[in-house]
Amino acid sequence: MSLLTGRSKYPGTRCPLTLALLLVLVVMAALPAAAQTPFALSNIGQRTATDDARMVGRGGWGMAVTDSLNPGFKNLASLSSLRHLVLKFTAYGDRMESKDINGERFNTRVLAPDVRVAGTVIKNRLALSAGLVVHRTTQYNTLTDTTWAEVWGDSITGNEQFHRIGNRFRVPIGAALKILPGLSVSGSVNIEAGSLKATVTNFFTNPSDIQGPFYQTNVKETYDEFHGTSQTWGILLDPFKWFQVGASWTPAHRLEADRKVTHFGVSGRAASSYTMQMPDEYMAGVQLRPIGRWRLGADGHFQPFSEFTGPEEWMADMEDEYGFSAGLERMKGYARRGGMSNLPIRVGVSYKRWAYGVGGPDDKGAMIEEKTISIGTGFPFRQNLGELDVAVSYGLIGELEKNDLESEVWRLTISVTGLERWW
Amino acid sequence: MKPTTVQSSRRSHRGVGLALMSALAVLLILAAGGCTSDQPNLVGTGLVTDHVDTVLFPLGVDEVLKYSALKVENPDILVHEQELVYLGEQRGTKSSIMANFDFSFAWNTVPRDPVAFPDSLFTVENIKSVKFSLVKPRYYQAFIRDPDGNPDRDDPTGQPVDLYYLIKQLEAPFEPADYTGWGGNVVPPVLPPLLNTDFQDPNQSDEPFLRMRAEDFVRWFEAAEPIGIIVQLDALSDAGLVGFGSRDTKKVSEFSALAVGTVLAPNFVVEFNDFVDQNDFYLMEPYADTSTFDEVSVVPADLDGGFVLRTGLRSYPTLLFDLSGLPPHAFINRALLSVTNDTTVSFGPLSSIAVLEWDETRFGDPFATIPVNDLSDLHDRYSFHITGQNSLDPGYNANIQFDVTQAILRIINQVYYGTRGLILTGGEDFFPEGRSSPVNPDFYYREFRFFGAAAADSVHRPQLKITYSVVEDLEEGGQ
Known part of the structure; x- marks a missing residue:
């Protein structure tokens, strides 16, 4: 096979090369990642949109998807209909404008939150899957010009920077089985891991001389490392051609966290550990095929974080997290010389309430709401061996009046799905 | 449709698809990667609750647990091998110049070379004059020179101006081995007659030529034996210790x-x-010369009485401060060693001062003696160079502060076995300060006399001015 053209004498082998090229480009694009919204500065961090671009385009619903040519991984039970080896890679770029009483800030970020692979063991009956899912992230920094007390006759000024960065990810290893026509179930074991690093830095920029500031910089770092396991059980009912319904349940589970607090330049450190009891997570969705290529769908999600136990400062602000999404999709067409009319079209809306509150008059913090509208489309690969899906969404997170903070988010999501008959 | 046409159509679609995907990937890169975020600002600070608990807390440490004044000797440059010889008295240090001359020079061949040294040469009749010459280095010159190189009598340097030189003969040439160090040096017996005839004339010259009698020189010539000469200053002279070139001077x-x-x-x-x-002149160099340093200023044994950094005859102070006032796991944002030099009594040319960590076990008793190479600890086992300053004027620079932040951090972090204090040294060759100094501390005699721990004004006491920050969590769970 030519490395330059990807051309092969064997049909169907160009797709992986193209896919690899795209993956490299997207990963390269992810390098200059900057920051997300300031809401990520507190608590367990922002729930990441792990849905693929196809789901994002239609608002986020995908629990009841049964498309074997563009499978979704939101509900692993849907993978039972697979006929190919499938690889799916999702990445997105955010442009965020955040406001609070102190002003505005514009941020961009690129994240690749979801990489999945699945293969059939028994075609259209039993499939195995694995992947990497970054489901919560924190990435934001602040800077405050500061004047400290006068010391030894020096008036010391500078700034205090706070940087919080981290993620929680899981590695789901699962299986999907069609136990009856129209009834599939799935189960996965999720290896849960992640870290969270909060860094406070005092830069004492004045007084200074040619050799630099007189006073050495303070850097306090708090580093939490998470580990644990969870399970997710899923079910997909496909009783009629026009109606599917799916659901999943991730039982409550424990996450262990090891915390290290260091003050750079000081040999001593503090090491401690704590346990987080993550609440049950319920997800459910429905898909309707009213007519022709059109699909309607809706998903719901609920996780009672009011039952969360963990760091006290987090528990105090916890609320039940839930969300809804609904959308419409015109499936891709196959009409010869159909042109644009063959392209899929997706539109949708979603609403999420975050797991914790921020701002407001109460100590608990005001509820954070996230509202999003989105559109999307897709471009099938040759011989239907995969698809490139694209979605653009616009969301509002929080309200200035209620949360003392709000963010506008423009997001471009791209997913690459590759199928291969590898046997 | 012919098969060839089908293939061509497929290729065309593949090309379009690939181009489309590439365009989208580029779009993603431009849309996401190409955008830069605003610099961090105040937005979001309302959610920040994490801070360093104690920031920039000042702590003055002036309690010194241990002090010593190390006597540092250079075995490679003994006192009689120093590049300058010293004359006069200043702040308790007193020295004369001694030089040995060998008058057997004309008799090195037997019989004497009648061509080089004819009988008529060294006679009272043939000798027009005999002078004893000394040369001051630039620092000890009495007057600053004008652009033509002549001393400007209206612009004194502050060094002694009027010197009354007294030249006498030693009963016997001095023994260089008796002048290797200091402390206990004595002036050997001197014959009473004064040898110079201008002893009553004040001499302001940078290059004095002291008048002597031809008869004395002829007598020594005819005796053909080594003699010792001692040069002293009369009490009428301006006070001060003045250096002159020696037979070992290399730094011209x-x-x-x-x-x-x-x-x-x-x-x-x-x-x-x-x-x-x-050539109408004969210049006769000594085969040995030395400063006597028969009296050397006293270095206080107790820090209350002050402490001294001396070069020439090296005395370097060591200080071990009590750091127990620092909380555990403090981060040192800044630590300054503050010492105050008493400019009214300190003297000597500009100098470098280096500050080193110094292991407590090497403090010794108050006046322990160490070789200078002990200061160069190549493996950092007991000392570590911290910082230093150049061009410090003993007569001008009063409060001198050294940034010892990193050293205090190392000490309180227990980076080393044992305890470390600080030592102040001259700009030795093996320190950065020494490499930027024209001469090493053997060259010039100088004294920095610092106020001690009992100074009336507490700001003059040696002190560590520490500014630290603390993260409380470390105090509670530190390990």
Whole structure:
């Protein structure tokens, strides 16, 4: 096979090369990642949109998807209909404008939150899957010009920077089985891991001389490392051609966290550990095929974080997290010389309430709401061996009046799905 | 449709698809990667609750647990091998210059070479004058020189101006081995007659030529034996310790421009009426010379009485401060070693001062003696160079502060086995300060006299001015 053209004498082998090229480009694009919204500065961090671009385009619903040519991984039970080896890679770029009483800030970020692979063991009956899912992230920094007390006759000024960065990810290893026509179930074991690093830095920029500031910089770092396991059980009912319904349940589970607090330049450190009891997570969705290529769908999600136990400062602000999404999709067409009319079209809306509150008059913090509208489309690969899906969404997170903070988010999501008959 | 046409159509679609995907990937890169975020600002600070608990807390440490004044000797440059010889008295240090001359020079061949040294040469009749010559380095010159190189009498340097030189003969040439160090040096027996005839004339010259009698020189010549000469200052002289070139002087850049052939060491300059060749002078160099340093200033044994950093005859102070006032796991944002030099009593040319960590076990008793190479701890086992300053004027720079932040951090972090204090040294060659100094601490005698722990004004006491920050969590769970 030519490395330059990807051309092969064997049909169907160009797709992986193209896919690899795209993956490299997207990963390269992810390098200059900057920051997300300031809401990520507190608590367990922002729930990441792990849905693929196809789901994002239609608002986020995908629990009841049964498309074997563009499978979704939101509900692993849907993978039972697979006929190919499938690889799916999702990445997105955010442009965020955040406001609070102190002003505005514009941020961009690129994240690749979801990489999945699945293969059939028994075609259209039993499939195995694995992947990497970054489901919560924190990435934001602040800077405050500061004047400290006068010391030894020096008036010391500078700034205090706070940087919080981290993620929680899981590695789901699962299986999907069609136990009856129209009834599939799935189960996965999720290896849960992640870290969270909060860094406070005092830069004492004045007084200074040619050799630099007189006073050495303070850097306090708090580093939490998470580990644990969870399970997710899923079910997909496909009783009629026009109606599917799916659901999943991730039982409550424990996450262990090891915390290290260091003050750079000081040999001593503090090491401690704590346990987080993550609440049950319920997800459910429905898909309707009213007519022709059109699909309607809706998903719901609920996780009672009011039952969360963990760091006290987090528990105090916890609320039940839930969300809804609904959308419409015109499936891709196959009409010869159909042109644009063959392209899929997706539109949708979603609403999420975050797991914790921020701002407001109460100590608990005001509820954070996230509202999003989105559109999307897709471009099938040759011989239907995969698809490139694209979605653009616009969301509002929080309200200035209620949360003392709000963010506008423009997001471009791209997913690459590759199928291969590898046997 | 012919098969060839089908293939062509497929290729066309593949090309379009690939181009489309590539365009989208580029779009993603441009849309996401190409955008830069605003710099962090105040937005979001309302959610920040994490801070360093104690920031920039000042702590003055002036309690010194241990002090010593190390006597540092250079075995490679003994006192009689120093590049300057010293004359006079200042702040308790007193020295004369001694030089040994060998008058058997004309008798090195037997019989004497009648061509080089004819019988008529060294006679009272043939000797026009005999002078004893000394040369001051630039620092000890009495007057600053004008652009033509001549001393400007209206612009004194602050060094002694009027010097009354007294030259006498030692009963016997001095023994260089008796002048290797200091402390206990004595002036050997001296014959009473004064040898110079101008002892009553104040001499302001940078290059004094002291008048002597031809008879004395002829007598020594005829005896053909070594003699010792001692140069002292009369009490009428301006007070001060003045350095002159010696037979070991190598750093001629410390001297002003001199006439060709000038001998820097103490020497006889004999002028003849009738010389054997075209040179009318005979310059006689000593085969040994030294400063006597028969009295050396006292370095306080107790820090309350102050402490001294001395070069020439090195005495370097060590200080071990009590750091128990620092909380555990404190981060040192800044630590300054503050010492105050008493400019009214300190003297000597500009100097470098280096500060080193110094292991407590090497403090020794108050006046322990160490070789200078002990300061160069190549493996950092007991000392570590921290910082230093150049061009410090003993007579001008009062409060001197050294940034010892990193050292205090290392000490309180227990980076080393044992306990470390600080030592102040001159700009030795093996320190950065020494590499930027024209001469090493053997060259000039100087004293920095610092106020001690009992100074009336507490700001003059040696002190560590520490500014620290603390993260409380470390105090509670530190390990």
